[in-house]
Amino acid sequence: MARDHRSGPRRRGREGSASRPTGDRVLVLPGEEIPGSGLKPGPGTYRVNGKVYASVLGLLSVRPPLASVIPLSGRYLPKPGDVVLGTVTDVQGTFWLLDIAAPRWAPLHMTGTPWNIEVGETEKYLRPGDAVVVQVENLDPTGRIGVTMMGEGLGKLEGGTIVTIAPARVPRVVGRGGSMIQTILRHTGAQISVGQNGRIWVNGNPEAIARVSEVLRMIDAEGQRHGLTERVESFLVASGPSTDQGPNEPGPEGAPRDAPPPLPELADPPREYDPEEPPEND
Amino acid sequence: MGSVGAKDIPQLLSPEGLRIDGRHLNELRTLSIRAGPLHQADGSAFVEWGANKVMAAVYGPREVHPRHLQQATRAVIQCKYNMAAFSVDERKRPGLDRRSQEISKVIGEAFESVVFVEEFPRTSIDIYIEVLQANAGTRCAGLVAASVALADAGIPMVDLLPAVAVGKIEGQIALDLKKEEDNYGEADLPMALVPQSGRLVLLQMEGHMTPDELARSLDLGVQGCREIYEKMKAALRDRYSTGPTPGGAA
Amino acid sequence: MSDEVTAEILTTHILDLAAEGKRLDGRGPDDYRPISLEPGFVVTADGSALAHIGDTAVVAGIKLEPGKPFPDTPNAGVLTTNAELVPLSSPTFEPGPPQPGAIEVSRVVDRAIRAAETIDLTRLVVTPGEKTWVCYVDMHVLDHAGNLIDTAALAAVTALAHATVPARRFQVGESDYPLDVQHVPIECTFVRLGDTIVVDPTFHEERAAQGRLTVATDELGRVVAMQKGLVGAFSPDDVKEIVNRALRHGDRMRALARGGPA
Numbered sequence: 001m002a003r004d005h006r007s008g009p010r011r012r013g014r015e016g017s018a019s020r021p022t023g024d025r026v027l028v029l030p031g032e033e034i035p036g037s038g039l040k041p042g043p044g045t046y047r048v049n050g051k052v053y054a055s056v057l058g059l060l061s062v063r064p065p066l067a068s069v070i071p072l073s074g075r076y077l078p079k080p081g082d083v084v085l086g087t088v089t090d091v092q093g094t095f096w097l098l099d100i101a102a103p104r105w106a107p108l109h110m111t112g113t114p115w116n117i118e119v120g121e122t123e124k125y126l127r128p129g130d131a132v133v134v135q136v137e138n139l140d141p142t143g144r145i146g147v148t149m150m151g152e153g154l155g156k157l158e159g160g161t162i163v164t165i166a167p168a169r170v171p172r173v174v175g176r177g178g179s180m181i182q183t184i185l186r187h188t189g190a191q192i193s194v195g196q197n198g199r200i201w202v203n204g205n206p207e208a209i210a211r212v213s214e215v216l217r218m219i220d221a222e223g224q225r226h227g228l229t230e231r232v233e234s235f236l237v238a239s240g241p242s243t244d245q246g247p248n249e250p251g252p253e254g255a256p257r258d259a260p261p262p263l264p265e266l267a268d269p270p271r272e273y274d275p276e277e278p279p280e281n282d
Numbered sequence: 283m284g285s286v287g288a289k290d291i292p293q294l295l296s297p298e299g300l301r302i303d304g305r306h307l308n309e310l311r312t313l314s315i316r317a318g319p320l321h322q323a324d325g326s327a328f329v330e331w332g333a334n335k336v337m338a339a340v341y342g343p344r345e346v347h348p349r350h351l352q353q354a355t356r357a358v359i360q361c362k363y364n365m366a367a368f369s370v371d372e373r374k375r376p377g378l379d380r381r382s383q384e385i386s387k388v389i390g391e392a393f394e395s396v397v398f399v400e401e402f403p404r405t406s407i408d409i410y411i412e413v414l415q416a417n418a419g420t421r422c423a424g425l426v427a428a429s430v431a432l433a434d435a436g437i438p439m440v441d442l443l444p445a446v447a448v449g450k451i452e453g454q455i456a457l458d459l460k461k462e463e464d465n466y467g468e469a470d471l472p473m474a475l476v477p478q479s480g481r482l483v484l485l486q487m488e489g490h491m492t493p494d495e496l497a498r499s500l501d502l503g504v505q506g507c508r509e510i511y512e513k514m515k516a517a518l519r520d521r522y523s524t525g526p527t528p529g530g531a532a
Numbered sequence: 533m534s535d536e537v538t539a540e541i542l543t544t545h546i547l548d549l550a551a552e553g554k555r556l557d558g559r560g561p562d563d564y565r566p567i568s569l570e571p572g573f574v575v576t577a578d579g580s581a582l583a584h585i586g587d588t589a590v591v592a593g594i595k596l597e598p599g600k601p602f603p604d605t606p607n608a609g610v611l612t613t614n615a616e617l618v619p620l621s622s623p624t625f626e627p628g629p630p631q632p633g634a635i636e637v638s639r640v641v642d643r644a645i646r647a648a649e650t651i652d653l654t655r656l657v658v659t660p661g662e663k664t665w666v667c668y669v670d671m672h673v674l675d676h677a678g679n680l681i682d683t684a685a686l687a688a689v690t691a692l693a694h695a696t697v698p699a700r701r702f703q704v705g706e707s708d709y710p711l712d713v714q715h716v717p718i719e720c721t722f723v724r725l726g727d728t729i730v731v732d733p734t735f736h737e738e739r740a741a742q743g744r745l746t747v748a749t750d751e752l753g754r755v756v757a758m759q760k761g762l763v764g765a766f767s768p769d770d771v772k773e774i775v776n777r778a779l780r781h782g783d784r785m786r787a788l789a790r791g792g793p794a
Contacts, residue, residue, distance in 0.1 A: 027523055029515050030433055031441025031478045044438070046398070053478060055398060055438035057518060072522055074436015075324060075343065087539045099537060103343035103357075103405045129540035142354055143403035161545035201541075206552070209545075213556075224522075320675045321587040322622050333575065337674060339620040347626065362627055364618065367670035368577035368593025376616055376670070377629075410620035412672065414591055415574045 025061070027072075028054040034067045044069030072224075076101050076167040076197035078145050082136045083153070085162060085199035091123045098134065098147065101167070101197045106145040108134060113149045131157040133193055133201070153193070160191070160203030163213050165220035167198040172223045173216065180219075180229065187236035188212055211239050291466050294451040301463065307456045310446070310506055315426070315517035317434050325435025327517070329427040332460050333417035335369075338427035340435040343405035357402040361390030361409040363424055369416045385421045386411075392425060392474050392484040396440040397432070407437060418464035419447045422472050425484065430514050434521070444510035445474035445484060448503040450491060455498050457506045471499050475507035536624065543740040550725035555737070561730040562777060569686070569788050571694040579695025579711060583687035585732060587677035589621075592669065592687035594695040596711070598702050599666035601657060609656020610666040613642035615673065615684055622676035633680075640759045641671065641685045641719070644748035647756040648717035650692060655712060658704055665697065665704075667711075678734035681746050681759075685719035690789040716789060717756050718782035721746040722774050724764050731777060738762070745771065747778035751786055 028034070034045065034052045041047040044056045045067055054060070058069040071077075078084070078100070086098030086106060097105040108126075110117040112134075115125055126132065133154050134147040149155060165173070173194055174181050185192060190204035190212045202212045215232050222228055294302060305311070311332030320326035323339035346352040351360075363385040367373050390409070397407065409432070411424035422445040429443040449459040450469040464470055469489025473482050482500075491499065546556060553561055565586030574580035577593035601608060617634040619625045630638075645651075656665040669692070671684040693713045699705030723733040723741035733741060743764025748757040755775055760766065766774070 027519060029442065029518055030439045031476075046438075046440070048478075053440075055440070056436055057433045057522065058436075071436045073325065073434060087537050089537045103402050104345055128537055129543075131539040131541050141403070143405065157541060159544075160541060162539050162542050206549075206554075320589075320620075321677055322675055323620065335574065337620065341619075341623055344623070362619070366574075366591070366593065366616070366672045367614070367668065368574055368580060368595055368672075370576055373595040373597060373668055373670075376614060408619070410618065412618055412620050412674070414672065415576050417576075 025059045027058075028060045028069055029057050030055055034060065034062070036062065036064070036067065038065050039067045040065045042066040042068030044071060070168075072168050073166070074168075075103055078102050078106075078136045078139060078197075080136050080138055082196040083194075084134060084136060084147075084197040085157070085193070085195035085201055086132050086134055086147070086197075088126050088128050088130045088132065090128060091126065093120050093122065096122060096126050098132065100134075100145070100147070100195075101164075101199060102145060104143055104145055106134070106136075106147045108132070108147050108149060112137075112147065114155075126156065131162060131201070133157060133195070157193075157201055160201055161209060161213070163200045163202055163216045165198050165200065165216055166223075167196065169220050169223040170194060170196055170198055172219050172228070173200065175229070180232070183229075183233060183236065184212060184215055187240070207240060211236065214239070292462055294463055294466060295454060299454070301451070301456065301460075303460060307454055308502060308505070310458045310509060311460060313510065313513055315430055315513055317430050317517045317521040323431070323435070325431040325433070325437070327427045327430035327434060329423050329430075331419065331423045331426070332458070333415060334413070334420055334423045335415035336411060336413050336420060336423040336427045338409065338411045338424060338431040340407065340409055340428070340431040340437065342407040342435070342437070343402035344408070346404065346406040351406070352404045355403050356399040357397075357405045357407050359390050359394050359397060359399065359407050359409065361386050361393065361411070361428070363389060363411040363413070363421065365413040365416060365420070369413045385424070388484055388486065389421060389425050389428065392443060392445075393428070393432070393439075395483040396443060396476055398438040398440075401438060407432075416461075418459050418461040419472070422446050422474070425474050426510060426514060430517055433518055441476050441478040442511060442514050443474045443476065443483065444507040444514060445472065446503055446506040446510060447472040448499040448506070450489065450495060450499075455495060455502055457502050469495075469499075471496075471503065473500070473503045473507070475504055475511075477508065477511050480504070538736060538739040542736060546737060546740040547726045550728040550730065553728060555730060557734065559730075561728055564732045564781065564785075565734075567686070567785065567788060569690050571690055577691070578698055579691040579693075581687045581690035581694065583683050583690065585679055585683045585686070586734065587675055588679055588683045589675040590671055590673050590680065590683045590687045592671045592684065592691040594691045594711070595668040595670070596665050596695070596697055597668070598658065598663055598704060601661060601664045606661035607654055607657055609651075609653040609664040611642075611646060611651065611653060611656075611669070612666065613645065613669040613671075613688070614638050615641065615671040615680075617673050617676070617680070621673040625676070636759075636761065637671070637680050637684055640681055640746060640757070641669075641688055643759070644685060644717040644719055644757040645669065645688065645692070648715040648748070648750045648754075650689065650713055650715050650717060651711060652714055663704075676735065678736070678738050679721050679732050682719050682721050682732065685717070685748070686785060686789060689716055689718065693790055715750045715752070715756075716786050717748045717750045718778075718785045718789070719746050719748045719757075720778035720781045720785075722777070723762070724766065724770075729766075729770060729774060731781065745774055747775055749775075749779050749782040751783075753779060 032054045039052040054069045056071045058071040061068045084100045086100040089099045090097040095107045095109045138146040188208040190208040193201040313331045316328045319328045325340040329336045413420045425445040448471045449467045451467040471487045474484035568584045570582040573582040578596045579594035582591045615637040695711035724743040744761040746759045
C-alpha cells in the first residue's frame with residue numbers, strides 16, 4: 001500500500017546501548033517535530049525528509065545525535081532480557097501459551113523449563129491460570145516472543161498475589177539504583193518480584209501484602225508527580241513499623257518453589273528514564 | 283440530503299450570514315475532548331462536538347480474532363463504528379447496518395494510512411467507536427475520538443488525525459455542518475487531515491458543487507482540521523502532563 | 533484492565549481476603565463502590581441516564597414510538613428491553629450477535645422492570661387493539677469493571693423516571709408529558725466468595741465467585757425478581773439474608789435514581 005506522505009526511506013529507531021540520558025523529558029505527541037539538525041531517529045520516532053518526528057505519545061529523550069521518545073502509555077513491549085510475570089492461558093502437547101500483557105501470547109516450550117517433561121505431559125506441570133516468572137530471550141521478526149523459565153529467580157509462583165500497574169510505571173517502582181523497591185522491602189518485609197510487564201508478585205503476611213499493594217497503587221496513580229518518594233515513605237512509616245527482616249529473609253509459611261529473588265535487577269532503569277532526577281522545566 | 287416541500291425547509295442562513303445556531307460560516311461547533319475516560323481499554327477518548335457525543339476505545343496491539351485474519355508482517359486494523367439505539371431521533375435497531383459498515387471501512391482505512399503497523403506483526407489493533415448521541419458529523423467525531431484513543435493507547439503513528447465535514451448551505455460554503463444543515467443543505471464533504479504532511483486520508487462527498495466550490499471547501503476544511511488538531515493535542519496534554527490517573531474519572 | 537484468564541493466585545488471594553471479611557479494594561462485604569448518576573445524558577432519547585458503579589459505566593436510553601399492540605394483548609402497551617455489551621467496554625466482549633451474557637443482562641433487567649410494574653402498560657395504549665406506545669429500554673455498556681446487572685438496571689430505571697412521552701412529535705396528543713413511573717425496582721447483586729457473601733462484585737471478584745444472586749426490590753419493600761447465576765449454591769438462609777441486604781441497598785439507590793446526580 002502506498003504511503004507516500006512519508007516519502008523517502010523511513011528510518012524507524014531501534015534501542016541503542018543504555019547510557020544516561022541528558023533528555024529534556026518534554027511531553028511529545030505523535031506527529032510533533034523534534035527540533036535539531038542531524039538527528040537520528042531512535043525508538044518512538046520516525047524520519048521524513050531529514051526531519052525527525054515523534055511517533056508515540058511520551059517523553060522526549062535526546063542524546064545527540066539520537067532522538068527517542070519513551071512511551072508513557074500502551075501495552076508492555078517485550079525486550080530480550082526482561083523478566084516478566086505471565087499467566088498460562090493454554091496448554092498444548094509440547095508448550096504452554098502465556099499471557100504476558102504484551103501484544104502477543106508468548107509460547108513457553110517444555111524444553112525451556114528445568115523439568116524433564118514427556119510430550120503430552122505438559123498439563124501436569126502447568127495449567128491455565130498458573131502464574132509464572134519467565135525471561136524474554138528473543139523476539140523474531142514475525143513477532144513471536146521467545147521466553148524461558150530456566151534461570152535463577154524464574155519459575156512457577158505459589159501464594160501471594162499479583163498487582164498490575166502500567167508498564168511505564170515500573171521504573172518508578174524500582175527507583176534509581178533500586179532505591180524505591182529497597183524502601184518498600186525494608187518497611188514491609190514482603191517478598192516482591194517486579195515484572196517489566198507491569199505485573200508484580202507480592203508475598204508476605206496479609207498486612208505486608210496490603211501495604212505493598214497500596215504503595216503500588218499510589219505509584220501507578222501518581223508516578224509522574226513530584227514528591228512521590230516522600231509520600232510513599234510517609235505512608236509506609238504511618239501504616240506500620242519497619243521490620244527487622246532484611247529483604248533476603250524468606251517470607252512466611254508457603255515460600256514458593258523456584259522462588260524469584262526478593263530484589264529485582266539493580267541495573268539502570270530499563271527505559272532510559274531517570275525518575276529521581278528533578279525535571280528541568282518545573 | 284432530505285427532500286421536503288419548500289415550506290418545510292428551515293432558513294439556514296440569516297440575512298447577516300449567520301447560521302441557525304448563530305455561527306459564522308467558518309466557525310466550528312463547540313468541541314470538547316477527554317482522553318482516557320475508560321478503564322478497560324488500552325486507550326480511549328470521549329468527544330462532545332456540538333450535540334454529538336461519541337466514545338472511542340482502542341484495544342491492542344493484541345492477538346487477532348479470528349485468527350485467520352492474522353498477517354505475517356504487520357498488524358491488522360479492525361475498526362467498528364456503531365450507533366446506540368437511542369442516539370438518533372428515530373430509534374436505530376441494534377446490529378450491523380450498511381451505513382455503519384461503510385463508515386467503519388473508511389475510518390479504518392484512514393488509520394491504516396498513518397499507523398506504523400509493521401511494528402506489530404500478527405496482531406490486531408481494534409478500534410471501536412460508539413455514537414451515543416448524533417447530530418451530523420458523527421464519522422468525523424468518531425475519527426477524532428479514535429485518533430486520540432490511539433495516542434492514548436501508545437500506538438505509533440505518523441500523526442493525529444483531525445477530521446471535519448464541510449458543506450454548502452444556501453449556496454455558501456460552511457464549516458462543520460449540524461443536523462439541519464446536513465439534512466437541508468446542498469452538499470456534505472467529510473475529510474480527515476494528516477497535519478504532518480498536509481494530506482487527506484479520508485474524503486467523501488455528496489451533493490452538488492462546482493470545482494471552485496470544492497477547492498474552497500477543501501481549504502476551509504483543512505483550516506478547520508488544524509483548529510481541531512490543537513484541541514486534540516490539548517486533550518492529550520491535559521491527561522499526561524500532570525500525571526494521569528489510569529482511566530481517570532469518566 | 534481485565535485479563536482473558538485470571539491468575540489463580542489472584543483468585544485465591546481474593547478468597548483468602550474474603551475469609552477475613554476483606555476485599556481487594558478495601559471495601560467491606562456490604563459496601564457498594566461509589567455510585568453516580570447523570571439523568572438526561574442523551575438528549576436524542578426520550579429519557580436517559582449515565583450510571584457509574586465504581587468504574588463500571590452504562591448508558592440507558594428510553595425511546596417511545598407509536599406501534600401496534602400484540603394481538604393477544606390489545607389493551608397492553610409494549611415494553612422491550614435490550615442490553616448491548618459492546619466490545620468497546622471490555623477485552624472479553626467480541627463483536628457480533630449477542631452472547632449469553634448480554635442476553636441474560638437484558639432479560640434480568642426486563643424482568644425486574646416488568647414484574648415491578650414500573651410503568652403501567654395499559655396506560656401506554658392509545659387505541660385498544662390498534663395503537664399503543666412502544667417503550668424501548670436500551671442499555672449500552674461503556675466500561676465493564678464488574679456488576680453489569682446492577683449498573684444497567686440503575687441506568688434503565690433512572691432513565692424511565694426522567695422520561696417524557698413525545699406525544700406532540702408523533703401527533704398523538706397536544707403536549708408531551710412525563711412518563712408515569714409507578715414503581716422503582718432496584719437490582720442488587722451478590723456473589724459468594726468462600727463463606728462470605730459480598731455485594732457489588734468487581735470483575736475479578738466475579739471470576740473468583742462461587743455463585744451469584746441478584747435480587748430486585750421495589751419501594752414497597754417487595755421482592756420483584758431474582759436471578760441466580762454462575763456456578764455455586766446458596767442456602768435458603770443465605771437467600772433470606774441477601775434479600776434483607778438488597779432491601780437496604782435498594783432504598784438508598786432508589787433515592788439516587790429518583791433524585792438525580794449523587
